Amino acid sequence: MFKLDTEHLELQASFKEFAENEVKPLAKEIDETERFPIETVKKMAEMGMMGLPIPEELGGAGVDQIGYVLAVEELAKVCATTSIILSAHTSLCCWPIMKFGTEEQKAKYLAPLAAGEKLGAFALTEPSAGTDASMQKSTAVLDGDHYVLNGSKIFITNASAADVFIVFAMTDKEQGTRGISAFILERGLEGFSISKPENKMGLRASATCELIFDNVKVPKENLLGQEGKGFKIAMATLDGGRIGVAAQAVGIAQGAIDEAVKYVNQRVQFGRTISRFQNTQFTLADMQTKTDAARLLVWRAAAAEQNGEPYTHLAAMAKLYAAETASYVTNRAVQLFGGYGYTKDYPVERMMRDAKVTEIYEGTSEVQKMVISGWMGVK
Amino acid sequence: MKILVFVKQVPDTDDVKLDPKTGNLRREGVKSMLNPLDANAVEEALRLKAKHGGTVCAISMGPPQSMDALKKALGMGCDEAYLLSDRAFGGADTLATSYTLAKAAEKIGDYDLLLFGKHAVDGDTAQTGPATAAQLGIPQVTLASSVEVEDGWVTCNRILGTDVQRVRAKLPAAITVCGDINKPRYATPINIMKAQKKPKYTWTAADLGADTACTGMKGSPSATKRVVEPPKREGKAVYFGGEAADAAKALADALEADHLI
Structure with a gap:
């Protein structure tokens, strides 16, 4: 898995062309205005990108996991916001329905999600349940043919534009994590409201909102998987989501490198382009080496998932390393640009802001270290 | 309806440089792409x-790496x-190329319709489409900005x-299309996956039953002697100040003085 095959190279070329032509031109504007790029979502739907790893018979493109991470990377190179819109929709909403949903749920929700007719979101985090996701305060009480959902969720990507939400809530407080269940919620249910987007440091157009549930009636058939299995569903979903975020981090890093290489080859100081200075050369060599290493970790994790092998620890390693790399690389890119890099005239400052969250969401770097050391048998 | 669409793999125009010593295009390490106007021809064929239903066959003449343009x-x-x-x-020059393409079409x-991009960005001759039509003895329409097919005729x-x-x-006919005829679609993931299993043929001169005296360099009455880079034009900026009306008049006078309007 050190080299992409022809099919993957063709997919990559196509994603790159799409990203350059359709996504890159909007990146600066949506970052500055915090406008959710709904037109890009429609274009990705037309292109057949909204259900890449979902089998064709379920309405997706039937691309494998490697093909999927290539799409996330190519988008992230030019616009990290767009990449997380795709990744949250695909990995965190389509995937759990594909994996744990009933045939009816797949027909009703997965098919239109994979076709990009509907947009998905995933709601686990609460004000007091972040890294410790077991501390869910949202509750769902069975009442006849429906559950009554109360509580709130925060930092939910895609929220203000999404149609379908995977929501976690306690169905049995006594059982701890085994009392958490997963539900599929549709936008517009009575009592289900969505706040204004958060004003964030990066990924400023990804519509990160709070969800509020006030006696929301959720039909019983919208329980995803079995009652009490919600925590397992959430953790399994995040394993895959982490590969997506890791691919995003690799994309942000590579995007910054590509910009930096262009810049240093034309920026003149002391009578020569700054690319002629060894500091520039060595810095960029470090940046690219780390990014390539991160990419190989991403591909390893994606290949393991594709092959049905255990990949929880591989996803954690990929995300940990790729996120740290993205932060390091974008920080160095701004340094190479000097004062210009600190302005909004160049994209590297945005990339540096965007990179930071890859160390935080879908499991912080510290969580990844817990997962990795746990897998190593360190107790 | 069977449509044949002819495509060419060309150097990425952003990346092309001339070798200052030989005057030839530097092809080493230069990325390739599907000739942009050929992408318009493909788009029109697919539309x-x-x-109308039918089959679209993509055809390219070139070294093995030209398969990349066909895969696109x-x-x-x-x-x-x-x-x-x-x-x-x-x-091959355009005569030899058109002979070879016509042999493949035969x-x-x-076939009902042959589609070409108006010209290729590398050679820029705009001759291959028309010459192929002539080789086949079928009608040709060049510089098309729209193509409609009805009752055995193309308009x-x-x-x-x-x-x-x-x-x-009257069909069968050959059409060369302009860039403004449509916006070419992207290669979609699902089609890329399907493309792996679609029929791909490689034909040699023998497969085509082509007379090699008419192909390649042997069949080419014209040859490129030398390629020169046009002299770089010096850019200069002129600022017309003052009121808008005065500035507009000054601009118009200047353009007129240079015989531009």
């Missing part, structure tokens, strides 16, 4: 297929790919400077 065409939705590749095809057979708008000419031709 016609969507409307398959990824966009073409049904079959034909690569015409043989050392005997090398160094071998595929039963096109042709862009002629500031005028549009509307013409029709």
Whole structure:
């Protein structure tokens, strides 16, 4: 898995062309205005990108996991916001329905999600349940043919534009994590409201909102998987989501490198382009080496998932390393640009802001270290 | 309806440099792409297929790596790919190229429409499409900005400077299309996946039953002697200040003085 095959190279070329032509031109504007790029979502739907790893018979493109991470990377190179819109929709909403949903749920929700007719979101985090996701305060009480959902969720990507939400809530407080269940919620249910987007440091157009549930009636058939299995569903979903975020981090890093290489080859100081200075050369060599290493970790994790092998620890390693790399690389890119890099005239400052969250969401770097050391048998 | 669409793998125009010593194009390490106007031809073929049904065959003459251009065409939705590749095809001018393409069209057979991009960005001759039509003895319409097919006839708008000419031709016919005819679609993931299993053929001169005296360098009465880079134009900026009306007049006077208006 050190080299992409022809099919993957063709997919990559196509994603790159799409990203350059359709996504890159909007990146600066949506970052500055915090406008959710709904037109890009429609274009990705037309292109057949909204259900890449979902089998064709379920309405997706039937691309494998490697093909999927290539799409996330190519988008992230030019616009990290767009990449997380795709990744949250695909990995965190389509995937759990594909994996744990009933045939009816797949027909009703997965098919239109994979076709990009509907947009998905995933709601686990609460004000007091972040890294410790077991501390869910949202509750769902069975009442006849429906559950009554109360509580709130925060930092939910895609929220203000999404149609379908995977929501976690306690169905049995006594059982701890085994009392958490997963539900599929549709936008517009009575009592289900969505706040204004958060004003964030990066990924400023990804519509990160709070969800509020006030006696929301959720039909019983919208329980995803079995009652009490919600925590397992959430953790399994995040394993895959982490590969997506890791691919995003690799994309942000590579995007910054590509910009930096262009810049240093034309920026003149002391009578020569700054690319002629060894500091520039060595810095960029470090940046690219780390990014390539991160990419190989991403591909390893994606290949393991594709092959049905255990990949929880591989996803954690990929995300940990790729996120740290993205932060390091974008920080160095701004340094190479000097004062210009600190302005909004160049994209590297945005990339540096965007990179930071890859160390935080879908499991912080510290969580990844817990997962990795746990897998190593360190107790 | 069977549509043959002819495509060429060309150097990425952003990346092209001339070797200052030999004057030839530097091809080493230069990325390649599907000739942009050929992407318009593919798009038009796929639109016609969507409307009338049938098959779209993509055809390219070139070295083995030209299969990349054909794969792009398959990824966009073409049904079959034909690569015409043989050392005997090398160094062809537009006459020899059109002979070879016509042989391939004859071998595929039963075609209704041949589509070409108006010209390729590397050679820029705009001759290959018309010459292929002539080799096959079929009508040709060049510079098309629209293509409609009905009852065995094709009707096109042709862009002629500031005028549009509307013409029709009896099928089978060959059309060369302009860039403004459509916006080419992307190769979609699902089509790229399907393309792996679509028929891809590589034909040599022998496969085509081509007379090698008519192909490649042997069949080319013209040859490139030398390639020179046009002299770089010095850019200069002139600022017209003052009131808008005065500035506009000054600009108009300056343009008139240079015989630009």
